[in-house]
Amino acid sequence: MELDLHGKNLFQARIAVSSALTRATSADYRLKIIHGYRQGSAIRDMLREEFKGHPKVLRMETGMNEGQTIFVLREY
Numbered sequence: 001m002e003l004d005l006h007g008k009n010l011f012q013a014r015i016a017v018s019s020a021l022t023r024a025t026s027a028d029y030r031l032k033i034i035h036g037y038r039q040g041s042a043i044r045d046m047l048r049e050e051f052k053g054h055p056k057v058l059r060m061e062t063g064m065n066e067g068q069t070i071f072v073l074r075e076y
Contacts, residue, residue, distance in 0.1 A: 004034045005043055013043045014050065021056050024073055031071040032063065044069060 003020050005013045013035070020031055035043040047069050051057055061070040 001028045001030065002032045002034065006034065006036055008043070010042060010046055014046065017047065017051065021051075021054060021071075021073075024056060026075055028073055031073060032068060033071065034068045037067040 001020065001024060003016060005016060008016060017031075017033060024031060033047060035047065037044070048060060051071065052060065056071075056073050058072045058074045061072060062068075063070055
């Protein structure tokens with residue numbers, strides 16, 4: 001599963017990620033979030049701070065690209 005947050009502000013990004021996590025099923029092992037890195041790190045920092053304790057997120061990984069964060073999801 002992949003989610004592109006380009007062009008979104010913090011509020012819109014938070015809602016989009018929450019929605020994606022709600023829609024995630026047991027077939028979804030990873031959620032790759034593309035947030036970019038050239039316009040600052042506010043969205044990246046918000047993702048890593050607010051969703052680190054989310055019940056569906058097992059752990060977070062940084063991708064090979066600085067502009068993405070990967071959520072490894074728990075199996076339900």
